Amino acid sequence: MRLTMEEFARLVGVSRATVSRAINNHPRVAPETKEKIRAAMEQYQYWPNGLARGLVTKRSGMVGIVTAGISAPYHAALVQAIANELYEWSYMAIFAFTGGIFDREREFVRMLKERRVDGLLVSPMVNERREFENAELVNQLRVEGTPIVLVDRYFRDSTVDCVIHDLYGAARQAVEHLVSLGHRRIGYICTALSRRSIDGRLTGDDRLEGYRGGLADAGIPFDENLVVDTRHSIDGGYEGARRLLEVNPRPTAIFCYSDLLAIGVLHSLHDAGVKVPEEMSIVGCDDSDMAARAEIPLTTMRLAKEDMGRQAVRMLVEKINAEGADKEKIRHIVLPAELVMRESTAGVYSGG
Amino acid sequence: MRLTMEEFARLVGVSRATVSRAINNHPRVAPETKEKIRAAMEQYQYWPNGLARGLVTKRSGMVGIVTAGISAPYHAALVQAIANELYEWSYMAIFAFTGGIFDREREFVRMLKERRVDGLLVSPMVNERREFENAELVNQLRVEGTPIVLVDRYFRDSTVDCVIHDLYGAARQAVEHLVSLGHRRIGYICTALSRRSIDGRLTGDDRLEGYRGGLADAGIPFDENLVVDTRHSIDGGYEGARRLLEVNPRPTAIFCYSDLLAIGVLHSLHDAGVKVPEEMSIVGCDDSDMAARAEIPLTTMRLAKEDMGRQAVRMLVEKINAEGADKEKIRHIVLPAELVMRESTAGVYSGG
């Protein structure tokens, strides 16, 4: 059994109250006493019991992170960023991966609250229209005042802190870049998630809206034939590109929903004998590790995953420590995307 | 403030002891009482305070995972596997990513013990000779009886539970496969970590030993010129392959330390105009997502990351629940690697 504060205090020759004060460096404790205790802690390897401490302070020093998982590099990078920033604030991270299983989202939140985490970082599950599968859960959390920050999700129906990427701006900027190179027929390859929004309903895919916005800025009419949806995988990108190559007249540039799709597009064009960037310009989205390492280093829109993790944690910590009215203050942080020019984009092919 | 058990019990009209028993489904509590309490829990949204509970049961229901990080897909997959299995056992996972920073390993372990985790899953940092950077830490954990399982690490100097891949067998099998295809000049591209062991000192790279073993089995003499070390990245693989192409006579097959290196090798050979698998066979190691998705789907040795996570968690849980002598029982689980044949290996090129 581990040493208790009472036993430890006796060993040092003080009361446990003094030990406690020394540990939490309370102002009214003699410097030499504090030093003596600090040294003894090392000697006897005494560390306070976090459970007991949390029971009385009502702070566990832990934060729960609820997300689908980390199999995608994007999510791994984001989770890593969150963990790193949490460390800076001396919080420990309890991770809960739902694997996209609906019931687990609720269950994990319950377990986390049972563990008395000080706050929650959540990327709630969304359906294909980007609506929260479990909006009630988020709403309840909000109502009961659990400190929470939404990561990579925007809760339209309510007022919850969140930090998201400016995906609209990212797409718009990508198109702007291509337009500036002289392109006018620009395709967009997206995933099934966003395809549905083309028909005019409120869109869930900010990239698609940004793509339209970029075209509008340049006075280029929107052509539905240039928008292709596919599975979110390298294969999906491969197939999407094939379909775009059949459109007449063929596009001279393609913006992709993600780097993953863009990699597939690259393979597809390679196999089809279409040269990148000479005959076709490609822009990805994310700036994952794959982008720079692709056969043809990929021009892409960098999504600031590190910033996202950092900001989310900071907001949450502030929320946890907020008093009174500040606790109600809601903030939405929108992270700008940055164009990273590499070798997959160039001016329009002039034949020959 | 959240409901307390006392208050909740009063609401239901029983004592808090009864509530406690109902929650921990103690045998001696009337079924109808139990049912009434269960229902009331839902109604009043009452959940016991895990901190208080842990304080008395001396169980936190949490397990600490100390590892470098999850930027590499291999590690992401492993961590995900651990998390999934932990869920099956109703444990929550506190992740601590050291980022390879020496001091953090100690610090995180201390923080985790302070949080009173029930056990530890650790992949301790190793130096370039595969020795533990912080052997003392592991040893101390062992001595004080903290339930611990080493993941992907084998602690040679002591007796700690662990689960590792049979990397020796993996390499040997890879060579055997190549030999069976008729290859006799087989190269090996590894990382700086393993290069040092060639000169005869105790090796840290089991793959290298397996490679030698495979050659020996086939009666092929070991040729130091066919072993190349490089950075562990796609670029590293690219460069390593270039160097192997200059060896005379040139190898007809290459075994790679990892899929990552193999991908670089593929690029390199492509650029050098060497056809795979016609002119050069390639075998990777890991069977990461990249392997199947490579331009030329990669033959590789599958490392069972899911099994590793599952076994590690199971061992730890058993350790936590072990009584008396069983607590001392040490087990080492060695996971076999499996050859996954794809399209990057073929018989020896017969010219023309």
Added chain:
DNA sequence: TTGTATGCGTTATCAG
């Protein structure tokens, strides 16, 4: 089967 009383290891309030 249920209720009462005690202790788990801290922090915090109050005296001294």
Added chain:
DNA sequence: CTGATAACGCATACAA
């Protein structure tokens, strides 16, 4: 500046 002592929310031995 330091030392008793009362919570904190729960599980459990003991009584009823």
